[in-house]
Amino acid sequence: MAAKRSPQATRASAPRRADLPFWVWLLCGILIGLGLAAVILFKGWAPKLRETEPAPTPAPTTAPTATTTTAKPRFDFYSVLPEMEVVVPDEEIKSASAKPAPAAPAGAERKRLVLQAGSFRNQSDADALKAKLALSGYRAQVTPVSVNGVDWFRVRLGPYADLGELDHAREALKSSGIEAIALRENG
Secondary structure, eight states: OOOOOOHHHHHHHSOOOOOOOHHHHHHHHHHHHHHHHHHHHHHTSSHHHHOOOOOOOOOOSSOOOTTOOSOOOOOTHHHHHHHHEEEOOHHHHHHHHHSOOOOOOTTSOOEEEEEEEEEESSHHHHHHHHHHHHHTTOOEEEEEEEETTEEEEEEEEEEESSHHHHHHHHHHHHHTTOOOEEEEEEO
């Protein structure tokens, strides 16, 4: 009769399989992932990754003519904004800064002239621009405004007494690298 073997003797006599260390499996996984990503990229299966967006063209400074046939989207802020403020054209600022400001009549409605240095959805961004302006020697205020249910935080300088003073401040801001918009507010 054959002698019985103990279970421990069987384990010891069986050939031991060598296990691969974890870093080999990790390296294989990374290489397979990089290979799949390269195939997806070079086969064009991810089309938006390799295409570059063309640079946006600046908006024309003249008003659109009646011959344009493309339908432009209609936004509500075109009707809301004129009730709150009006952008002052550059030509009016340049022509008014060259001549002295006339005295305003006592009974006329007074419109404030301000410079808007930026408008942000995040208040911390507006406060950062206000701090940058303060370091440059300008006193700005952050004005919260709600347009169509969306909160905006506008960074404004002023009010200014006349267009000449406003133009001087705008040119100084431009030399600091900040583009500001001249506005007339109903006040």
